[in-house]
Amino acid sequence: MQISANNPDRKTWLHVDKNSDFPIQNIPFGVFLTRDDIITIGTRIGDTAIDLGALHQLGYFSDIPLTDDIFLQDTLNDFIADGRKTWRAVRNKIADIFDAENETLKNNKQHKEIVLFRLDEIEMQLPVQIGDFTDFYSSKQHATNLGAMFRDEDHALLPNWLHIPVGYHGRSSSIIPSGIPIHRPQGQTLPQDSKDPIFGPSELVDFELEMGFITTDANDLGEPIPVNEAEEYIFGLVLFNDWSARDIQSWEYAPLGPFLSKNFASSMSPWIVTLDALEPYRVQGPKPVKEQMPYLQTKGKKSFDINLEVAIQPKKAQETVVCRTNFKYMYWNMSQQLAHHTINGCPVNSGDLMGSGTISGPTPDSLGSMLEITWKGTKPLTLKDGTERQFINDYDTVVMRGHCENDGIRIGFGEVKTELLPVFTPKKK
Amino acid sequence: MQISANNPDRKTWLHVDKNSDFPIQNIPFGVFLTRDDIITIGTRIGDTAIDLGALHQLGYFSDIPLTDDIFLQDTLNDFIADGRKTWRAVRNKIADIFDAENETLKNNKQHKEIVLFRLDEIEMQLPVQIGDFTDFYSSKQHATNLGAMFRDEDHALLPNWLHIPVGYHGRSSSIIPSGIPIHRPQGQTLPQDSKDPIFGPSELVDFELEMGFITTDANDLGEPIPVNEAEEYIFGLVLFNDWSARDIQSWEYAPLGPFLSKNFASSMSPWIVTLDALEPYRVQGPKPVKEQMPYLQTKGKKSFDINLEVAIQPKKAQETVVCRTNFKYMYWNMSQQLAHHTINGCPVNSGDLMGSGTISGPTPDSLGSMLEITWKGTKPLTLKDGTERQFINDYDTVVMRGHCENDGIRIGFGEVKTELLPVFTPKKK
Structure with a gap:
């Protein structure tokens, strides 16, 4: 089936700002609460949110085989489980309904009142029930920086890298959508030159700029996914902030990996941009510097040219962009991640989330964490309001944005935005 | 509310073998497929499985506030979310219905035909949809053995232990109930004295004897659970075999922990034995050898005296018991695990699973993994059929069993039993 939704010449009868992340060529999927307190699956064109549950009830998808309640759900899991053919048909149909030359819905005022929402009338939810969350570590620059910082500049990459x-397993229960504030975590840390740990708020709370991809049902227990089939099982991508408490991490992580330093929260952008929508932005990834095993060898362009940025916004002050990088710098691509994850037969299901790992680029202004930007806090950063940061302060909001652009079309992810509040104080009983 | 279900003097009108793990004082919860291909929540007394969905429809739980379909589900998650008061009321009521002196159901042949099943008429399912799986590492003996083996005998325990x-995060999607065979995983391993890894079947597939506990909804994002309230959120326990591929593990695990070496499969026993049923078997755990932080200090008996054993059964041969140990040896108890897991505000939900980590005791015959029993394969074990084992062979079945016993009452977990098949071969297309 053709991806007619990607037609760069298509215009829509909805208003779309010139620099919008959401032209009619995007058509992402999300879940929102409407002004009537109904949860539905929807999409977005420009600054208009579209209730797909209502559109389907009104018969606009009658020529696609879909169950009646497929969009009247609080997660996208079942829709994602329907597979690529269905995602593509629905996206093509949405493009058609909102095409500037299609007057059916455009001229139906009653239907438009039911189906269309302003963004301030809806509340975005987590778009999927995440069965399992895996986080990779696939930026060579990031792994090299951390190795140089904590081990040895000459042998910065570990032998297996x-x-x-x-990759390693993360926690699903603490993944939240953009907009939900989080609390500074407390826990055990080991002060410098001390033998015994102390207890208290983490003093080194950091962001990690990542992208995440959401999968569909891919394989049964025992069955690997071949690397060059892997993209068939990728529904779409989101921006992902893998919050980290560096001081808790360095004390707890040996020998089984990070735990409480990561699972206090991770935030994701609420609109899942489909892999289909990203087709025009495929690029070749970095050339492997060491031969990769056959089960990891990909053919063709498996990386994506996605511009990314991170900003810190102190309370009541303007934001400062602290990192500009690109998803295409990742050494290992999503197909390789999925092939590796399943080479032992581990099952991947609809709604699973895989994080890329921190995306750091080759230049000092393209580093995806404060740990790297301020080199463990040794080179503090000055924000536009004149204050300094080594890590993230209470009441700072971290904003991540991402978009692709070529031939005058911009496909974006919107943003993931999270405020860090002070340590949680229990309510008196 | 009293736990009247635990009354040691109660007899039942159902037949129960003398050494059964499932006297009327147990009343575990599970999910099974009936002879009519219906999924239901059930319990077990002796060798009789009891359909709680049918019992509820027939009105036997009419004096307990329960939704109509609470037992007509394919997981226990919603029932577990109802909380301890409901679990206790239902368990007490089941004890009453099957009490030797209660003739209501006993004398209703029609009802009994609907409600009671022989074990060969049902197929046990995974009892919960596991949202998140966390695996701890809480046996001091096990951590010391591994440290001595892989690091240094004099500094076997890492400073944080x-x-x-x-603990660390594991994979939910590959957790299976007893009885499902698994395939030997393949992957990358580093041969001794080699710089580069090779690809192939793991040669060091191992079991890990663990217990797992299942939680209910415990806290919101940001809120820690106080250590002395933690048991309120524990529904019950299962036997847990955390399958491990030691050669994949040693190559992949730095710096983020085990991944493919663990997530090819973990098996659990299908009947969840409630914490209530284990009340009579509380014991004091090992005395801490180092002062613990206040958020980890427990009062009273928070450990449980549960006898455990592991047997290896080669194809068509009799089994050999290779380990006898006890859950009471664990240095860190479940309350401490849950308090630690949430001290940073990580949310714990209904159906989450927490593994204890390998349970090794103080003697050579009480070690919970082949890695320890054969000391990295250097001291092979001879089975009853005369064959030797360093690790687990293809077509071996690993069986784990556990039970408590005192005052003539035995509360057991049944078993978790899994056959290891050779590497998966893709079907020709």
Whole structure:
């Protein structure tokens, strides 16, 4: 099936700002609460949110085989489980309904009142029930920076790194959508030159700029996914902030990896941009510096040219962009991550989330964490309001944005935005 | 509310073998497929499985506030979310219905035909949809053995181990109930004295004897659970085999922890034995050898005296018991694990699973993994059929069993039993 939704010449009868992340060529999927307190699956064109549950009830998808309640759900999991053919048909149909030359819905005032929402009338939810969350570590620059910082500049990459898209399991329960504030975590840390740990608020709370991809049902227990089939199982991508408490991390992580330093919160952008929508932005990834095993060898362009940025916004002050980088710098691509994840037969299901790992680029202004930007806090950063940052302060809001652009079309992810509040104080009983 | 279900003097009108794990004082919860291909929540007394969905429809729980379909589900998650008061009321009521002196159901042949099943008429399912799976590392003996093996006998425990109930995130999607065979995983391993890894079947597939506990909805994002309230959120326990591929593990695990070496499969026993049923078997755990932080200090008996054993059964041969140990040896108890897990505000939900980590005791015959039993394969084990084992062979079945016993009452977990098949071969297309 053709991806007619990607037609760059298509215009829509909805208003779309010139620099919008959401032209009619995007058509992402999300879940929102409407002004009538109904949860529905929707999409977005410009600054208009579209209730797909209502559109389907009104018969606009009658020529696509869909169950009646497929969009009247509080997660996208079932829709994602329907597979690529269905996602593509629905996206093509939405493009058609909102095409500037299609007057059916455009001229139906009653239907438009039911189906269309201003953004301030809706509340975005987490778009999927995340069964399992895996976080990779696939930026060579990031892994090298951390190795140089904590081990040895000459042997910064561990011996396995060029052979394996290193990854580990994260926590699903603490993944939240953009807009939900989080609390500074407390826990055990080891002060410098001390033998015994102390207890208290983490003093080194950091962001990690990542992208995440959402999968569909891919394989049964025992069955690997071949690397060059892997993209068939990727529904779409989101921006992902993998919050980290560096002081808790360095004390707890040996020998089983990060735990409480990561699972206090991770935030994601609420609109899932489909892999289909990203087709025009495929690029070749970095050339492997060491031969990769056959099960990890990909053919063709498996990376994506996505511009990314991170800003810090102190309370009541303007934001400062602290990082500009690109998803295309990742050494290991999503196909390799998924092939590696399943080479042992581990099952991947609809709604699983895989994080890329921190996306750091080759230049000092393209580093995806404060740990790297301020080099463990040794080179503090001055924000536009004149204050300094080594890590993230209470009441700072961290904003991540991402978009692709070529031939005058811009496909974006919107943003993931999270405020860090002070340590949680229990209510008196 | 009294736990009248635990009354040691109660007899039942159902037949129960003398050494059964499932006397009327147990009343575990599970999910099964009936002879009519219906999924239901049930319990077990002796070798009789009891359909709680049908019992509820027939009105036997009419004096307990329960939704109509609470037992007509394919997981226990919603029932567990109802909380301890409901679990206790239902368990007490089941004890009453099957009490030797209660003739209501006993004398209703028609009802009994609907409600009671022989074990060969049902198929046990995974009892919960596991939102998140966390695995701890809480046996001091196990952590010491591994440290001595892979690091240094004099500094076997890492500096954080006595301060932190070390844990990490595992994979939910590959957790299976007893009885489902698994395939030997393949992956990357580093041969001795080699710089580069090779690809192939893991040669060091191992079991890990663990217990797992299942939680209910415990806290919101940001809110820690106080250690002495933690048991309120524990529904019950299962036997847990955390399958491990030691050669994949040693190559992949730095710096983010085990991944493919663990997530190819973990098996659990299908009947969840409630914490209530284990009340009579509380014991004091090992005395801390180092002072623990206040958020980890427990009062009273928070450990449980549960006898555990592991057997290896080669194809068509009799089994050999290779380990006998006890859950009471764990250095960190479940309350401490849950308090630690949430001290940073990580949310714990109904259906989450927490593994204890490998349970090794103080003697050579009480070690919970082949890695320890054969000391990295250097001391092979001879089975009853005369064959030797360093690790687990293809077509071996690993069986784990556990039970408590005192005052003539035995409360058991049944078993978790899994056959290891050779590497998966893709079907020709």
